[in-house]
Amino acid sequence: MRRSPALARFNPAQPGAAGMKVAATGLLVAMAALFALCRALQPAYPGLAWVKAFAEAGMVGGLADWFAVTALFRHPLGLPIPHTAIIPRNKDRIGEALANFLKTNFLIAPVVARRMRGLDLAGAAGRFLQAPPGQETRIRRGASRLIADLFESLGDERLGGLVKTAVANRLRQTEVSPLLGAALASAIDEHRHVPMLEAAIRWSARALDANEELIRAMVKKRTNWVLKLAGVDGRISDSLLEGARKLTADMHTDPDHPVRRKIEEALVQLADDLQHKSETRERVERMKDDLLDNRSVALWLDTLWQKAREAMVKAARNPDAAMAGKLGEVLKSVGQSLETDERMRRAINQFARRAVAGMAASYGGSIVKLVSETIRGWDARTVTDRLEQAVGRDLQYIRINGTLVGGSVGVLLHALDTLG
Template sequence: MAGLFILARTMGAETGQPAWGYLRAFAEAAMVGGLADWFAVTALFRHPLGLPIPHTAIIPENKDRIADSLAGFLQSNFLTPQVVARRMAGLDVATAAGGFLTAPRGAQSRVTAGATSLIADILESLDRDKLGGMAKQALRHQLDRIDLAPLLGQMLTAMIADGRHLPLIEALLSRTAQTLEANEDLLRTMIHDRANGLIRLVKLDERLANAVLDGLYKLLAEAVVHPDHPLRLKIVDGLEQLAHDLTHDPVMAARVERMKAEILSNPAFTTWLDALWERARSGLLAAVRGGGSGGAASAQFAIALADLGTALQTDPRLRLLVNRFSRRTLVGIASRYGGQIVRLVSETIRRWDARTVTARIEGAVGRDLQFIRINGTLVGGLVGLGLHALDMAL
């Protein structure tokens, strides 16, 4: 525009044509408009020509205030509970999550691979002894807190009520008969040793042993065959009495607690816990690390996630619960932590140096800054042209 102004001024003086006057007025005003917009745009980001003119370099000089204003704007317009609740009311989070988990290209496989890998990394990175000590201590603490006697009494009562004690009684009777048969010679010797001399003299000790053993075999065989045998009924009565005592008798409860305490304090129990923890840890690691793309645990986890995705898409009640939970969770986050979130934005901008703020904002606006200068030039030129025409008309 400066070159055009010089050309129009020179040619107008030489030729005297009024058209050069219009061109000169346009170029002169356009030059002023372009310089004014250059100054205005430059003053936003830096001092024009490096001169410390007041009210220039507006963004660098006021970046802290801009950061606070931006944070306040975000909190007021995006992170209020009302805005989040209104936005979440139109979102079906459950269906979206279900579609992701049932995606045909294996979206859930990425989730399962990441989850199983994370579990394995945690197990391998944490100290084995410390982690095992925590797990064993927690298990021991839970066992110590269990009131064992009533629990055993309730289990025994339920077992008797369902008839699950009958196979146990039959197995006990059969095992007793097998033990008796295996130790028959020992029993005969005991009867022979305890018989007096007269019985041994007349050889009645052998008949006595046969009679005792035959009677025991017959008793056990009849008890196994007949459900209403007095021996079986006696065992059932004993089990019912034991269940009652375990549930209601303080003396029995104290005895069971003493036995539990003795077991927990036994070194053999500690050794058993050590072995149990190591097997569990090794098994879990093998499950999540072994077998191709994550092992059996990963495959089962993937199936479970796919089933969950299907349920989220087809079960209206589950979908309602998940959407309600997600809405309440995000509203709660906005209510409790909205201030901290926007404070993070504000503090981040505050930590930027002035050059960084200027470069990022100027880069975000981009070519529009050049068009502002061009538009200012053209608008100034048109205004100058109009004013010149009005002056000529008057």
């Protein structure tokens, strides 16, 4: 079985366990020596019977507690006595019990919700956001370092791929046609389409002027030689260009121009089709999927993610700079609202409780399984050694107390026997 890295780095919280073990064992040896001395000298000094009774009972009590303490971690004297080496033999069962204890007492939704009821997460967030620049609080330093380390450790291949995939999947799952139709209908109702329409008309006029020679060449190419000989092709080109320029000029100056009306009617029909016509909606969705599959769009999303990631790491590394300027003012305003608006605080805290309780309900079983499987994978000897080091000092106190209490009981029993 493998040795757990976590246990290999374990450092006992209570130093001096080895020294206490020597003291407890030394006291037991002292009791044995005192018992032997009193037994040898008692015929000459009858009063030593009281000391002998104390040493004898103390020796028995010390041996009993030594056996009990040792039996927790190993076989006493290496003998395979039943019901000894309890921790190594029951390591897996202890892990299961610990995992079930965590699940029953900490990782069920009602318990999590009850324990979080007294936490004011919204107020804490508000105070964090309102902290003035330069005020380095432990929360700010810890949160900033954690966020920056998280974004830097989870690089583009992992976190970036996850974010970009999530964005692309969300866009694929979202039917954009009704959204586009509703946006277009709202723009038409509020006449916000007029500047775009006039810009399109101006662009058409500029396109005519920029491509005049191309238009003349096309007309000349499609005119037969008789008309070319008579010079009619030039007059046809002039008429076409003049008519197109007059049309664009009239459309630009006359809001009620028939062509503009036709364009606006077509836009209204398009908005309605985007929202209600199945053929149009399916065509838009196919166009959306083709666009998401385009490599240029993937590169664009990658560029957006790179810039966002760099900005977040930079802000996390220097939170005071991130809290400065307009963004800082907005964040401080949000923090003030979080701290003073009782309804907002209550709503956010309730949402946080429900979110954490939901996570406990959804992932509590997985956490319990992780704990039990982790303990099952630990090396039994390592677990035993580390646990003994962690609680060894207190266990040796039990041995010392057992020796002294046993000796006191021995004196009491000797007194009852003598005086009875």
